[in-house]
Amino acid sequence: MSWPGRFVPRARERRYFSTTERGVFVSQVSPGENGLALAGSSSAAMRAVYADSALIEAMLRFEGALALAEAEHGIVPLALAKIINDVAGSMTIDREALAAQAPAAGNLAIPLIKQLTAAVTVKDSAAAGFVHWGATSQDVIDSGAMLQARSALQVLLDDLAKINAALARLASEHAATVMAGRTWLQHATPVSLGLKAAGWLHAVRGATGKLEALEKSLPLQLGGASGTLAALGEDGDVVTDSLSRLLSLSRPLLPWHAARQPITDLGSALALTTGVLGKIARDVSLMMQNEIAEVSEPRAAGKGGSSTMAHKRNPVGCATTLAAAQRAPQLLATLYAALVGEHERGLGGWQSEWSVLPELFLVTSGAAEAMGTVLGGLEVDRERIAANLLADKGLSMAEAATFALARRLDRGTAQRIVERAIKATRGSDKTFLEALTELSEVAAVIEPDVLATILAPNAYLGRNSQMIERVLKDYRDSVKGKGVHADD
Amino acid sequence: MSWPGRFVPRARERRYFSTTERGVFVSQVSPGENGLALAGSSSAAMRAVYADSALIEAMLRFEGALALAEAEHGIVPLALAKIINDVAGSMTIDREALAAQAPAAGNLAIPLIKQLTAAVTVKDSAAAGFVHWGATSQDVIDSGAMLQARSALQVLLDDLAKINAALARLASEHAATVMAGRTWLQHATPVSLGLKAAGWLHAVRGATGKLEALEKSLPLQLGGASGTLAALGEDGDVVTDSLSRLLSLSRPLLPWHAARQPITDLGSALALTTGVLGKIARDVSLMMQNEIAEVSEPRAAGKGGSSTMAHKRNPVGCATTLAAAQRAPQLLATLYAALVGEHERGLGGWQSEWSVLPELFLVTSGAAEAMGTVLGGLEVDRERIAANLLADKGLSMAEAATFALARRLDRGTAQRIVERAIKATRGSDKTFLEALTELSEVAAVIEPDVLATILAPNAYLGRNSQMIERVLKDYRDSVKGKGVHADD
Amino acid sequence: MSWPGRFVPRARERRYFSTTERGVFVSQVSPGENGLALAGSSSAAMRAVYADSALIEAMLRFEGALALAEAEHGIVPLALAKIINDVAGSMTIDREALAAQAPAAGNLAIPLIKQLTAAVTVKDSAAAGFVHWGATSQDVIDSGAMLQARSALQVLLDDLAKINAALARLASEHAATVMAGRTWLQHATPVSLGLKAAGWLHAVRGATGKLEALEKSLPLQLGGASGTLAALGEDGDVVTDSLSRLLSLSRPLLPWHAARQPITDLGSALALTTGVLGKIARDVSLMMQNEIAEVSEPRAAGKGGSSTMAHKRNPVGCATTLAAAQRAPQLLATLYAALVGEHERGLGGWQSEWSVLPELFLVTSGAAEAMGTVLGGLEVDRERIAANLLADKGLSMAEAATFALARRLDRGTAQRIVERAIKATRGSDKTFLEALTELSEVAAVIEPDVLATILAPNAYLGRNSQMIERVLKDYRDSVKGKGVHADD
Amino acid sequence: MSWPGRFVPRARERRYFSTTERGVFVSQVSPGENGLALAGSSSAAMRAVYADSALIEAMLRFEGALALAEAEHGIVPLALAKIINDVAGSMTIDREALAAQAPAAGNLAIPLIKQLTAAVTVKDSAAAGFVHWGATSQDVIDSGAMLQARSALQVLLDDLAKINAALARLASEHAATVMAGRTWLQHATPVSLGLKAAGWLHAVRGATGKLEALEKSLPLQLGGASGTLAALGEDGDVVTDSLSRLLSLSRPLLPWHAARQPITDLGSALALTTGVLGKIARDVSLMMQNEIAEVSEPRAAGKGGSSTMAHKRNPVGCATTLAAAQRAPQLLATLYAALVGEHERGLGGWQSEWSVLPELFLVTSGAAEAMGTVLGGLEVDRERIAANLLADKGLSMAEAATFALARRLDRGTAQRIVERAIKATRGSDKTFLEALTELSEVAAVIEPDVLATILAPNAYLGRNSQMIERVLKDYRDSVKGKGVHADD
Numbered sequence A, B, C, D: 001m002s003w004p005g006r007f008v009p010r011a012r013e014r015r016y017f018s019t020t021e022r023g024v025f026v027s028q029v030s031p032g033e034n035g036l037a038l039a040g041s042s043s044a045a046m047r048a049v050y051a052d053s054a055l056i057e058a059m060l061r062f063e064g065a066l067a068l069a070e071a072e073h074g075i076v077p078l079a080l081a082k083i084i085n086d087v088a089g090s091m092t093i094d095r096e097a098l099a100a101q102a103p104a105a106g107n108l109a110i111p112l113i114k115q116l117t118a119a120v121t122v123k124d125s126a127a128a129g130f131v132h133w134g135a136t137s138q139d140v141i142d143s144g145a146m147l148q149a150r151s152a153l154q155v156l157l158d159d160l161a162k163i164n165a166a167l168a169r170l171a172s173e174h175a176a177t178v179m180a181g182r183t184w185l186q187h188a189t190p191v192s193l194g195l196k197a198a199g200w201l202h203a204v205r206g207a208t209g210k211l212e213a214l215e216k217s218l219p220l221q222l223g224g225a226s227g228t229l230a231a232l233g234e235d236g237d238v239v240t241d242s243l244s245r246l247l248s249l250s251r252p253l254l255p256w257h258a259a260r261q262p263i264t265d266l267g268s269a270l271a272l273t274t275g276v277l278g279k280i281a282r283d284v285s286l287m288m289q290n291e292i293a294e295v296s297e298p299r300a301a302g303k304g305g306s307s308t309m310a311h312k313r314n315p316v317g318c319a320t321t322l323a324a325a326q327r328a329p330q331l332l333a334t335l336y337a338a339l340v341g342e343h344e345r346g347l348g349g350w351q352s353e354w355s356v357l358p359e360l361f362l363v364t365s366g367a368a369e370a371m372g373t374v375l376g377g378l379e380v381d382r383e384r385i386a387a388n389l390l391a392d393k394g395l396s397m398a399e400a401a402t403f404a405l406a407r408r409l410d411r412g413t414a415q416r417i418v419e420r421a422i423k424a425t426r427g428s429d430k431t432f433l434e435a436l437t438e439l440s441e442v443a444a445v446i447e448p449d450v451l452a453t454i455l456a457p458n459a460y461l462g463r464n465s466q467m468i469e470r471v472l473k474d475y476r477d478s479v480k481g482k483g484v485h486a487d488d
Helices: A010-017 A044-049 A052-072 A078-090 A095-105 A109-123 A137-173 A193-215 A230-247 A261-287 A316-337 A349-376 A382-390 A395-408 A411-426 A432-437 A440-445 A448-454 A464-480 B010-017 B044-049 B052-072 B078-090 B095-105 B109-123 B137-173 B193-215 B230-247 B261-287 B316-337 B349-376 B382-390 B395-408 B411-426 B432-437 B440-445 B448-454 B464-480 C010-017 C044-049 C052-072 C078-090 C095-105 C109-123 C137-173 C193-215 C230-247 C261-287 C316-337 C349-376 C382-390 C395-408 C411-426 C432-437 C440-445 C448-454 C464-480 D010-017 D044-049 D052-072 D078-090 D095-105 D109-123 D137-173 D193-215 D230-247 D261-287 D316-337 D349-376 D382-390 D395-408 D411-426 D432-437 D440-445 D448-454 D464-480
Strands: none
Touching: A044 A137, A044 A349, A052 A078, A052 A095, A052 A109, A052 A137, A052 A230, A078 A109, A095 A109, A095 C316, A109 A137, A137 A193, A137 A261, A137 A349, A137 A464, A193 A261, A193 A464, A193 B261, A230 B395, A261 A316, A261 A349, A261 B193, A261 B261, A261 B316, A316 A349, A316 B261, A316 B316, A316 C095, A316 C316, A316 C349, A316 D316, A349 C316, A395 A411, A395 A432, A395 A440, A395 A448, A395 B230, A411 A432, A411 A440, A432 A440, A432 A448, B044 B137, B044 B349, B052 B078, B052 B095, B052 B109, B052 B137, B052 B230, B078 B109, B095 B109, B095 D316, B109 B137, B137 B193, B137 B261, B137 B349, B137 B464, B193 B261, B193 B464, B261 B316, B261 B349, B316 B349, B316 C316, B316 D095, B316 D316, B316 D349, B349 D316, B395 B411, B395 B432, B395 B440, B395 B448, B411 B432, B411 B440, B432 B440, B432 B448, C044 C137, C044 C349, C052 C078, C052 C095, C052 C109, C052 C137, C052 C230, C078 C109, C095 C109, C109 C137, C137 C193, C137 C261, C137 C349, C137 C464, C193 C261, C193 C464, C193 D261, C230 D395, C261 C316, C261 C349, C261 D193, C261 D261, C261 D316, C316 C349, C316 D261, C316 D316, C395 C411, C395 C432, C395 C440, C395 C448, C395 D230, C411 C432, C411 C440, C432 C440, C432 C448, D044 D137, D044 D349, D052 D078, D052 D095, D052 D109, D052 D137, D052 D230, D078 D109, D095 D109, D109 D137, D137 D193, D137 D261, D137 D349, D137 D464, D193 D261, D193 D464, D261 D316, D261 D349, D316 D349, D395 D411, D395 D432, D395 D440, D395 D448, D411 D432, D411 D440, D432 D440, D432 D448
8 A cells, every 4th residue: 555645634745745855746857858958948856747757646646546535435445446546556657558549549548547447457357447437538637737736836936935035135135235227228226236136036926926826726627528527426526525635636616627727827827937037037147247247147167158168157047047938928828828628628728738837837947946046146246336336427316416406496407407417427527426516506506515425326225225124024924924934 | 177086085986987987097989090900809998998098198197196195295395286186187188299209208108298297387387397206207107007907907897797697697597408518529428508608607707806806906106217216215105105095006015117917917817818708709609600500699780791691690709709819818928028127127028018918908808898798698599409419319428328337237348338339329320328228238237217317418417506506606606795786 | 980971962861861760860769758748749750850869969960070071171180070970970978967967058068069079088089179179059059950950841741741642632532522611610602622622732732832941941050159150260161161061951141140030930830830730620620520520530449539438539630730739829939039139149049949949840740640640531421511511401502692693683682682582591491492482583583493503502613623623733743843643 | 083093013003102102001190099009119101001091991992903803804894893993992981880880790891891882882883783793801801901011011121121221331331340249148259240230131131031022922812702702603713813913912822711821921021020120129229238338229309318317318219129029929929820710711810810910010110110210320339349348358269269279289288278367367457368478388389479469359250251241242132133222
């Protein structure tokens, strides 16, 4: 009896997942026949969740649990249900046969159930008669996909927790690291690197929250041939209850064979995740340009080199993440297009999900792992940040000057004065402060040293500190709820 | 003084929206220069929400409210703020100039604010100095977009309420209208039309729920030049509080200039909506095929005809809806791609949202309006439904026979018997019942009249009634909460 | 010396590819760690082209040929170049190491070249100094991808040739099989099944033509670090010439590191291919619905069954094809999005192509293989086709009646008469012919037997035969050019 | 008689289009009810092509020409055909009615033909009987779309010609403006700004070539109700010939009601165009960042300012272009998804094209116009380019040093020496040249002054000049063929 230990209540299962292994749907994955492209674009942990062996195991687990659930209601004799569950938990699947028969069968479930039935027959032919009782192929495929999705979400949330912790550290450490704000790729008024990190954190936390909620609500699929559970007669609902409990999946109001919101909800959360990580990668890679050089991906041997240029340090983590962010929106679109399924089970849409949802998890995992590394060891050059901020001779403080003057004169006059000072700055070696000081209208209303204070970037940060603090508090509160150290 | 009445608390505003006019962002829209393509793919109400005049009004409303919010905190003298608000609420915008200046300015806000400032100057030049005080273009554009989105969501939710009511009626009336279930576009075990409608209802309600939640949480945008609210000094947060209240928008933790989850959340809910409506349209149009003819879009003069074939009745409502469902996933993908914005304000991504979010609302409105009409008057041919179900001579009851026999014999034997009976049915004029009855193994364990009962489609509906009832209860509960009659 | 035989001129290479093996980039692929999802959605031949081993081989082949090309111009001593080429053609790559180092390196080329260099060093340390001389990672990755694409196109064109031949047969055999034309999923005027097949054929040939043209023009990539070929000094162009010749790739005007039209051109042709195949699958699956039953996918043991319903025959080939057609447009969109690369080599876009182009080839191969089987053995039920056509009592001949009457009376009158006859037909048991005959205005201008002829569907096929013949002639001409029997 | 003059042979038509007006499908477009969003994202010329009035005119033109074509073959009396054509060319359409009736009719053609028939009736009731004779709605909609597409392509090609000329100038003028090559957003070996421009030019020319080819081959649509042209009896083909000639559209082998390659071909060329323009916009906006500042969009009053920051100069042309490039891939995906149409005329796919193809043209026009302005006046700062190149103290010449040393020593040794020199450079104030010079292994094989020459960026440009010259020659040859000055 190999499996009963797995059908533990959710809480214990989670604990098990937090040990070295990540639960049941984890296989050793080596770069196989189609693995090299994945190697650079996904995490090893996620590849394990979506390995063929894990796919098979998830489906077999459904079949074992189905028999046990039916035994609870007297549909399958308990002894036979246990045999089915045992065989499902221990048998070896002939993958070659599976792959060979899948195209004609139309899905993997049919040949898999055949192999399972044959294996159960060897143990007990009476038990074999109860394999897959009352279910349809889509039940096992969709429920298996939800079991894999749960493992996948856990893998992802682990990586996101690291990212969030790293971002919280950056937000805190650099709350006063004043830097050039940049809009439309041009210097705007100053911000702090801490605020930038807080913005990233808040965005990633938005995605994290969605993933966490989904991880807790992944639905069981059980509908039988047409979604009425007819083959289970009166017992359709109670079997659904039991099976939901055994698999720790949520109990849907209806089977969702042709109502795919659970899939599009997952897709949206994953595409949001790659999107917000992609935004961070875009920012980091822009700040890492030679002429800007404010931050850098952490150095490591063999990292970011070139096959021909010895001086190169490429932002490879950002590249992986940006590539994921290029892919995710379109993978998502395919999932949404599949909502338009035909009748009680569609033709083409559902089938396209089989590859697309795993791929979306895989590319998201690659982005999360890469940004975990990038942000966990981000190198920050405070001097360069300060130098870049000042390199425009103070022109990015034009707004500060305008508002200071507008409070003393009228605004139209203030704007005209500032525009003259900008022109004077651009056309000479003067700083913006010097150019302003030289103007008599300015001198008339602001003392030079007051003006200098007004034009100090660190005096023009608005609600920078409060904003950072709000985000950090929100983050710390969320982490507290989970009994984890925020600074891990 | 035309506007103060508009800045009413949320509750009154909602009531106002439930009267004939739909609130402030509604304009009379005639097929203008680029309106004909929209005419067939969107609702008039939604076109009004996204008319140029409504876009302008939304932005002007922000500017008026901003001044009032700042007056609450002593930043702008109250009398001047009122002037700004009055002018914003009553001035006429030169749209030609707006359109002409927008490309060079990079957005509509800059030339709009110029016109507003000029108009305020005419009234009071001191007031003009406080127009747009402390805000940036993106603040007015994004907040305006949220105000339009609120109106748009209300328009959509009205149409969805009609659809949900129509579906609830269909689910209830046809709970016992047994019909062929269809999977992979082939007859499967029977369902009821009521269950089909219940499945549609549950799916549409999933989308409705998301839209309702979003309608209540659309966030204000206010960040100033780089998102720090620096120009408002210490008052950035309190002004944000006041402005959120005045515009009845939710108060975000941070400005979201470069963190676009509010947009992708809207997009996801809209694409889900078109997807589930598209699924209904797919089903209805398939059932309306000449050879199937189980349901039909409601007849109306001039509806669904052909320019050359007098006999034609095309499913035009379904076509509009399916066209929307073709577009939505890709529009959504563009919104997700825009998550990857640069620094404090992006280049290209944000700008692409300006067209894409309105378009997504527009095509969704077209689908909702079309399916409201289709489902509100759906013609059902019960006789044809029954005839189609029986046309395969009972073969779709093969599963029922298998399970009945498997309960009496073993399952392998049951399967072999059923397969023989299927062959006999296909190779002769016999029905499946006759073919089964003739087999001695069957006769040995089931009396003919019992077998006839077992093979009656209406006896093999599983949890059909309970499922329908669950969905209807869930729907009625939701409607009760809103004080609306479910049968409206 | 294992490889020189491979560097034959194009003509011989093609012949080699037409034997049992499909050229060099073919590996034995078994369902590996991530293979099961692919098993049902791609052809085995295409999986072999995109197996890890083939990916590695393509890159090694580039490195071997690069050395030989450089030897032609005295850059690398010929003896050393031969050693590099030999080692590249015979060495065993440690894939685990490759996969492990790829993420940090940013691509597969860097660790691959390290392994190659180490292996060459074992043979001759002087030769090792010339490995990858003057090239950059992207050169080997892109050129390798083009070599794989060539094999992939050949695999695809083989399957498409079978489809085209099957369609030509159907077009020819069923030129006079009159059937209901269907527009907006409603009966329109009649067509023939042959014309339908001819339309499919013409569409597939459009895609085939694009793929053939691309197969002949896939470009070499060679640009060196920044696309100037600086490391090759004066010899950059002549080495490019030689290498193009050795690899039978076309010689581009410029390196295309950041100008990705070769990729989007491939993508467009592949998405067109899945689209036109998807259209056929949509039509076949619709015609296979129980109530229509005009055609059927070929029967085969274990094909299209259900895990629970013994009577089921699912259109599994169509499902595979439609799933591919769901995916291809979005995969294509990702390739187009990647056009926007940064400077001399992009960040994110190029990297996303590594997975997306292979996937697009894989899903297209699945569609082509599936439709080859479906169309090669399509079962046609002529009686059912005729019965469906007549089931509407002749109403779909309304246009024919209108035009016949309009030629004798005026058109407005004709339209009013036909509308009355349609109403009479719908409201009674009469056929449309009977209803028309009974109208005195009709009797006044058309003899009953003439009217019967006019309303005979096979008399109202317009240019059906000529259209079919044009398409078949075009097809036969194209096949003749290749020395292949059209009826193969 | 207003129209016959329009049915001129192609050559004259083109000339006509090259005058101030752009041919028939041009209307005065003012920012109407839904025009403001378009104002910033499309060119005025393209908005005119896709104005409602132009859409109507294109359809009416088809109807007029259809009558004339049928008159050529005695189907319609010539005098009546001329009346139809005259009325079509001069009547005023009630757009309100059109828009109001379109949703129920399912398309614009049906109500339009009603209005046309009524207007012809006023002139001659006999003529009215021949309006739209033998055609179906899709014939007029698709053919009208092709007529609009031709105008649209001409508008686009005009803008692209300006871009190509500007790029040729840049390529030529800056062939020797050495600058930092950048890969993965990091300095690589040097290139020239001229080569960069040549790469852009070559890419834009690839797109231009596709658009030019399509402009010459846009197909007529004429198939009648089901694509057999049955209503025209024996004359279907000859009428098609005549009508193709009259409308200057190409004559397709078959009607393409449900074979949409003409649309996907257009879409691919347009998405390629926005993609390559987007790539240029990405590069320009990156080079325009404050810290890089190598190029700048041309200055103009009111251009690129901020609503609050007086110092701002935003790359607004690049933003418009990048927004277009964000949208185009997804619009393209929708067109490809529409390939999967049902039977003889689809449900949902075709209908989605009505909005998507115009939008794709519109956003592409916005990108082309914006980049025409940007590139036509691009400001280049040669000093800054040189300074940025040298700011890394020569490290980007590491490859040059490696190859120089590898030619004198062995490559492994060369690599180790260069890595030591890189470290020394990074850890001190020394330049890379100084660091290398100090190493005895280097001094032993290269004289200091020779080394200085080797490390001069302008000596390490490989085939820079030849590549530029090839592209320019290719461009000049293409322009010569059109009798246009390359430097226009």
